[in-house]
Amino acid sequence: xxxxxxxxxxxxxxxxxLAFYTGLFGATELMRFPDDGPVFYVxxxxxxxELGLSSDxxxxxxxxxxxxxxxxxxxxxxxxxxxxxxxxxxxSGANDMPWGQRVAHIKDPDGNVVNLTQTL
Numbered sequence: 001x002x003x004x005x006x007x008x009x010x011x012x013x014x015x016x017x018l019a020f021y022t023g024l025f026g027a028t029e030l031m032r033f034p035d036d037g038p039v040f041y042v043x044x045x046x047x048x049x050e051l052g053l054s055s056d057x058x059x060x061x062x063x064x065x066x067x068x069x070x071x072x073x074x075x076x077x078x079x080x081x082x083x084x085x086x087x088x089x090x091x092s093g094a095n096d097m098p099w100g101q102r103v104a105h106i107k108d109p110d111g112n113v114v115n116l117t118q119t120l
Contacts, residue, residue: 004050006043006050007051007052008041008053008054009051009053009110009112010059012055012059013110014042016087016109017053017110018044019087020087020088021044021053021108022044024079024083024086025071027045028045038055061110062111067112067113068112069113069115071115072118072119073118079104080104086109088106088114090105091113096120100119102117103116104116
């Protein structure tokens with residue numbers, strides 16, 4: 001049975017997170033709901049994956065700590081300097097891991113933890 005996991009980040013500032021994920025990763029919009037009026041949901045394509053962003057004004061940004069996104073990118077070192085300009089925070093530099101990846105830890109503008117990973 002095919003199964004798809006689609007992570008959805010709930011945020012009080014959908015426009016800010018939309019700018020972060022499209023600006024840093026080149027994500028493209030797959031869908032937007034509703035078509036007219038205030039946007040409640042945006043589906044983004046990142047490579048062969050989909051990430052959802054959902055708007056809820058009652059959600060407080062912060063350090064969730066229980067979930068992280070791991071996003072494979074072509075060049076961790078090239079993206080790392082762009083994180084701050086898009087409202088995110090780099091929490092570590094890039095490091096080579098013994099399992100064959102180069103990894104940097106960042107947070108998006110809402111404080112969600114994201115790993116930038118590159119296969120070595």
